[in-house]
Amino acid sequence: MPFTYILRCADGTFYAGSTRDLGRRIEQHEAGMGSAYTRRRLPVELAWSGEFERIDDAFAWEKRIQGWSHAKREAFILGGIDAVRGWSVRTRHSP
Numbered sequence: 001m002p003f004t005y006i007l008r009c010a011d012g013t014f015y016a017g018s019t020r021d022l023g024r025r026i027e028q029h030e031a032g033m034g035s036a037y038t039r040r041r042l043p044v045e046l047a048w049s050g051e052f053e054r055i056d057d058a059f060a061w062e063k064r065i066q067g068w069s070h071a072k073r074e075a076f077i078l079g080g081i082d083a084v085r086g087w088s089v090r091t092r093h094s095p
Contacts (some may be wrong), residue, residue, distance in 0.1 A: 007026075015035065018055070
């Protein structure tokens with residue numbers, strides 16, 4: 001089954017990706033063979049993953065998450081989609 005995942009890097013940043021084999025992909029990241037971004041920020045740990053029926057759905061979630069701020073990713077990891085539902089710059093900064 002396809003997955004979307006978020007890694008927490010050693011420097012506290014997050015990396016979002018998608019894959020058909022989550023275990024193998026995490027091993028690649030941990031071995032420094034995942035992506036240039038994570039290779040420079042080892043070690044990494046899995047912070048969140050979601051399973052999807054289709055790889056294009058997993059990829060779409062990856063791209064969605066990549067557009068989020070660090071704070072929004074952290075809120076999502078801690079509280080799921082309900083924690084970020086309606087989240088936007090406008091609503092967070094409204095008086």
